Amino acid sequence: MNTNSRNGDIRIGFYICHCGRNIAGVVDCAAVAGEIAKLPGVVVSRDYKYMCSEPGQELIQDDIRERALNRVVVASCSPLLHEHTFRNAIEAGGLNRFFFQMVNIREHDSWVHTDGPAATAKAIALARAAVRRVRLHCALETVRAPIHPDVLVVGGGITGIHAALTLANGGKKVFLVEREPSIGGHMAKFDKTFPTLDCAACILTPKMSAVRAHENIRLWTNSEVVKVEGYVGNYTVTVRRRPRYVNEELCVGCQECIEACVFKEGKFPDEFNVGLSKRKPIYIPFPQAVPQVVLIDRERCLHFKTGKCKRTCVEACADRHAIDFTQKEELVEIKVGNIIVATGFKLFDAGRIPQYGYGRYPNVVTSIELERLVTSSGPTGGDVLLRDGRSPKSVAFILCVGSRDFRTNRWCSRTCCMHSMKLAQLVREHTDAEVTVFYLDIRAPGKGCEEFYDKSLKEGIRFVRGRVAEVTDWALREEEEGKLVIRAEDTLAGVVRRIPVDMIVLAVGMEPQADAQDVRRLFNMSCGTEGWFLEKHPKLAPVSTFTDGVFIAGCCQGPKDIPDSIAQAGAAAAEAMALIDRGFIEQEPNTAYIAEAECSGCKSCIPLCPYKAIGFDEPTRKARINAALCKGCGTCVAACPSGSIRQHLFEDDEIFSEIEGVLTHA
């Protein structure tokens, strides 16, 4: 074997990490070190308990100085975790940071095998490959690219609002894009919040107005992101702004046009009141909507449907001329350096569990419908009423509807226990109804939540443990006549119960948004098997994604309550600010480059590049790669017919000697 390659005299240090018992429990680390010590060029070969620790790193640095090492190989965990750590260590020890190769013998070996000797043989093969490869490494420099300081926040619920305000207060310019005509999200529909029972509107609406007023925030409602190009620090985003048919700059929100509409009464289901009230074709989503601008529902407006409307709304608007039937959809392109995705969740469709009778029995309602009924600004002015206008004498809650159920969704939606207890207390406050809660387990782990559960028990709310079998209206006894009957196994008492009630509230769980997969592709993110957006690390990087510069926060990552959503919003804003304030992005030098002498100028690489990094130099008639744009994907390298595109850190001879290393049974 030629030990003296193009890099002169090679002196390699090899280090194998025990990772406590993580690696050493399966792999015989001393044996691997002994075996690697025999390879040509290896000057030092050691095993050590924790290579990533301070003493572990010093071990390498001392060897570089005392034994004149010029290459280092560490066999330990995944490079995702500690490649940076070791590159920094050898750089501090005086070597170029790319004279280094890492071998993953934890995730790729000890964690997935139980046969010690075989795992040890595998570790030796992998280490041998790295030792062969590292001798061919060249000195490289990282490239710095500037970062665009603006941030895009997608989704204007409480999470997006908090992220946008945090960034804006830190002096960053923010684009906040919301699909609905107003920001506020689910929280805007809530009456009070658990466990403090403080008014949701009183804590949310000031933040909504602050968004509108903030000089650093551009708010685009009724809008959606349709295209994302570029990379961390340098994204180009296209936003589709749907027409409201009302000029946002001119409308003052006086709502006289709504009053004047030819529809004298509301006729169409009001989205904000989840269909419990009616609205007109020209409307404002809710009284505290931000922006305070009306909009026209094109599908319902007489002018759009028939062309024969008296247009009393235009008359009412008079000199303001805010109503504009000619408004068109607009595509706007913006540049940002970071993106925070806070697209939230959707509620489980209770109709998917037909035995609970939602849609069949009018007095079976969902938790969000009851939420609107208890709200003083809601369709009944805060009165909890049955569909026929009577006040209920008995109300039952069914928990885990579409949660913790292998037939629908297996996850716990985390908020429904507390949300239902809050509603139960409000029902007791607003009516003299008996309240019964059917539950599987009460999950009340948040701050002040167990105390809230305790309060619910003390206030006389009854709790029955057992998943409800069905809701029906067939009566067996006289007291069941004219009532809804819940049939459930009471698993604490060990009996099957029939409990007649007037109203049943289904505590529907949270689900990923219907278009979560499209959004995932748009921002180049991953989803877990259940469809929630996947964080980079469940503990250490909870708001990062596998795409640098794209962060997630709130319920799009998984069910959570308001405090947790706010915490993630702040975390995502801080992560974005950390990148912005450093001022530059450090790019790996694993970019492709052209061996000009061999390039025939066929141009076949140019359309293949997903990053538009390849151009054509007319005078020399050769392809040219812009290293700042190249992401090192290797597509052009593989495709070049003449083999004249190469890639740093992935040179042919590096890869071939790695393969030889694995296959040599020396």
Added chain:
Amino acid sequence: MKYAYFPGCSLKGLGRAYEESLLPVMERLGVELVELDDWNCCGATAYMSIDEKQACVLAARNLALAEKTGPHDLITPCSACYLVLNKMKHYLKDSPEMRTVVQRALDGAGLAYGGNTPVRHPLDILVNDVGLDVIKEKVVRPLTGLKVAPYYGCQVVRPYATFDDAWNPTTMDRLLATLGAEVVPYPLKTKCCGASLTGTLPKVGLRLTYILLREAARRGADVIATICPLCQFNLDAYHDQVERRWGPVPVPTVYITQLMGLAFGLPAEQLGLNRNFVRMKPLPAAPAPAQSK
């Protein structure tokens, strides 16, 4: 339209009225039913729970016979047969071991089963193959004013809800509406009829039967329409015992095919309606019998 027909024991015995009404109704709709030659026990729900392998062999022989007759779907009016034959298909698909047992047994009888014949219920065929429009055309004596509680029983929708919803099936509701009947909302449509418990544990079984009859009476139904011989038997044959224990529940139970026959203008005595213990009253406001054509 042609189907292989597996009657099962009920339709030749206790549930004779089901066959007596099914055959003329299907004929009127232009649906040809070819009865399997030399069919045997479907495998039976009770046998299935004692010896799955033997039961599957019995069931598979019927399907092997069906495949021999040609590429037609198999129609099984009895809910128990429908369930057992479908269950066998699932078992064979999921268990290579069961496949081996069944194949070996069929080999011995010179038969083979490819596993492809769909096993279908008449309700599915009537609504999804024949179609409500075609049925409507054949109605000469609409069931106007007749209040019917549609009762499906458990086996056609559970555990395999293939042509309707497991909790709230509506196929028969739509069929009844097409016949002109008034469909009574009946939340017990898939609840237990008492099954074989009426015989083995009458205290439990009869109570279940009672609940069904009582609720139908409470909702003002003139008649309960069913599609399962065991359901019909329990609700009809145990009616007097139920009334003796709990008081009057004056609702007869008939097969949907009998109601279809009436709507198609077929004479009641040809539809097996005289076999009921609890007789159905004549249709309300029946017009004078039409002149024979």
